[in-house]
Amino acid sequence: MKVFKFGGASVKDASSIKNIGQIVREYQGEKILIVISAMGKMTNAFEEVLEAYYLNNNHKEEALHKVLQFHHNIINDLWDNNQKLLNDCQNIIDEIPQIIENYKNKSYDFIYDQIIPLGEMISTKIVSSFFNDHNILNQWVDVRTIIKTDN
Numbered sequence: 430m431k432v433f434k435f436g437g438a439s440v441k442d443a444s445s446i447k448n449i450g451q452i453v454r455e456y457q458g459e460k461i462l463i464v465i466s467a468m469g470k471m472t473n474a475f476e477e478v479l480e481a482y483y484l485n486n487n488h489k490e491e492a493l494h495k496v497l498q499f500h501h502n503i504i505n506d507l508w509d510n511n512q513k514l515l516n517d518c519q520n521i522i523d524e525i526p527q528i529i530e531n532y533k534n535k536s537y538d539f540i541y542d543q544i545i546p547l548g549e550m551i552s553t554k555i556v557s558s559f560f561n562d563h564n565i566l567n568q569w570v571d572v573r574t575i576i577k578t579d580n
Contacts, residue, residue: 431456434464440552441469443506446559453565463567465556467548471499479544482529483537489526497522500551507559514558521547521554546573 435449453463467475478492500518504511528543549572557569 430460430462432462432464435466435556437466437469437472440465440467440556443503445469446503446507446556449556450560450563450565453560457565463556465549465553467545468499468503468552468555471496471548471552472545474499475545475548476541478525479529479541482526483540493522493525496548500555504555507555508562511558514555517554518551521550 433453439445439449453461466472474492474496478489478496480486481489481492497519500522501515504514504518508514524547525544529540532540532543553569557567560567
């Protein structure tokens with residue numbers, strides 16, 4: 430089995446995702462595992478969202494909107510209309526205030542670990558959908574169901 434890991438710069442925009450598709454297409458028929466990072470600079474953007482909520486400052490909505498708009502722009506660059514994926518992205522972003530509210534009594538590090546991986550959730554859903562729509566059959570897997578960690 431081959432394992433491919435594409436970092437944030439590799440999935441920073443629509444043309445980068447198309448490029449990954451060309452690379453992966455060369456290995457069709459082989460068993461491969463693809464690991465995708467959050468899209469370029471989105472880990473930093475998710476950290477800004479967390480800071481804004483954690484400090485309860487006035488930039489919460491602006492920080493959330495920045496993250497959402499970035500992903501929506503890429504989705505709209507890849508598809509004429511993919512409302513399902515736009516909704517999936519919105520639903521993941523909508524989880525952030527709920528996670529913070531539900532875990533407000535936990536440590537910053539614990540909340541960080543709940544929020545930051547959402548960037549990977551969104552990027553992997555976008556890449557997987559793009560692949561499937563371009564006959565690069567794949568199965569998206571929620572890594573949280575197969576990787577277990579402790580404190």
